[in-house]
Amino acid sequence: MNKKVLFDLNYGLYIVTSKEGDTFSGCVVNTVTQITAEEKPKLIVAINKENYTAEIAKKSKKMNLAVLSQEADMLLIGKFGFRSGRDINKLEGTEYKMGNNGIPIITEKVVSYIECNILQVIDCGTHDLFLLEMQEGEKIEEKEPMTYHYYHTVIKGKTPPKASSYNED
Numbered sequence: 001m002n003k004k005v006l007f008d009l010n011y012g013l014y015i016v017t018s019k020e021g022d023t024f025s026g027c028v029v030n031t032v033t034q035i036t037a038e039e040k041p042k043l044i045v046a047i048n049k050e051n052y053t054a055e056i057a058k059k060s061k062k063m064n065l066a067v068l069s070q071e072a073d074m075l076l077i078g079k080f081g082f083r084s085g086r087d088i089n090k091l092e093g094t095e096y097k098m099g100n101n102g103i104p105i106i107t108e109k110v111v112s113y114i115e116c117n118i119l120q121v122i123d124c125g126t127h128d129l130f131l132l133e134m135q136e137g138e139k140i141e142e143k144e145p146m147t148y149h150y151y152h153t154v155i156k157g158k159t160p161p162k163a164s165s166y167n168e169d
């Protein structure tokens, strides 16, 4: 089986955030997809069970998504994609605003954001699949959204083991 064919799948790049009481975290993900187009559209996102963001989101039942722009740099992606909220306060030194649902939304190098309720969590083994219902959505900046392909080919960014699309080769 040639797992490299999975590199041909296309994705964007996002920072998902969640908060429960005083505990906050957010992480970079590529696994966001819109599923339905009803009045409150549904989306999915896959998050590794060991990520602090997944632990917090399962308790808070709310999650916000920020769509990264092509200008997102490795300082931002490094903080949210390679370090854990268990070890550092990721909001420190990061531009954000508070969502209507009380969950911080990253606004730095972001083109738009979506506030969501979590309807269901599906156990996929290493990862949990969160089924989300959109509650709010706003544009922040008219810039090009970052694609996963752009991240790998132009920024020459790496993908850590906890990402859904990690391949040890």
Ligand SMILES: Cc1cc2nc3c(=O)[nH]c(=O)nc-3n(C[C@H](O)[C@H](O)[C@H](O)COP(=O)(O)O)c2cc1C
Pocket (backbone or CB within 6 Å): 013, 025, 026, 027, 028, 029, 030, 031, 046, 047, 048, 049, 050, 051, 052, 053, 054, 077, 080, 081, 082, 083, 084, 085, 086, 151, 157, 158, 159, 160, 162, 163, 164, 165
């Ligand atoms: C380009 C990129 C893509 C990633 N995609 C995902 C993903 O889809 N799902 C996931 O669980 N983690 C993904 N990660 C890894 C998490 O962002 C990373 O494990 C993060 O440090 C978790 O932080 P937390 O423990 O504060 O939640 C990705 C990281 C990068 C850099």
